[in-house]
Amino acid sequence: PMSGRKRHIGDRLNPPSGKCLGVFGLSLYTNDSDLRSVFSRYGRIADINVVIDQKTGRSRGFGFVYFDNDDDAAEAKDRANGMELDGRNIRVDYSITKRAHTPTPGVYVGRPYAKPRDGDRYESRDRYDRGGDRHDRHYERDRHDRGRYESRDRYRDDYRDRRDSYRRSPSPGYRRRSPSPYYRDRSPRDRYY
């Protein structure tokens, strides 16, 4: 229930139609050209982009497909949604975000649920429990999804630094002297044996 004249940017259940499709649930091994070979049969493609995690170089499991015109995008959405690709059933829908985050979100102000009120139900561990270990990995994503940001570009570095502090191991014992291409920058608990 939104009031006032708020810009309709859509939500996940009801995204605005357009030329840009979001493709989700991708295999980590599906790349731009894989997507292109699927989606190009519905029309002329303007651009394709599987989102890559800069840190790890891995796909984040979703991407965006830009068509030249809306009709082709609409058809592609209907035809390709639920299709199996590289062993995964992909979800295709209109993208709620039009472009990549050109100016970064800004400084992180706080999670909207930082102050639960009386009567709130603590149903999801992911929302309220900060103490977990394994789920810390998903914390980044939650921050982007649910956190509040001030859009102030000059805070961008500050934002990045704070974000990175969640990722790097602060322990000097694991720090290496020089970066090596064969060694990944992981915290010790992220290693698997």
Added chain:
DNA sequence: GTTGAGCGTT
């Protein structure tokens, strides 16, 4: 083949 749920960098 690094899971899962996930809307983005240049």
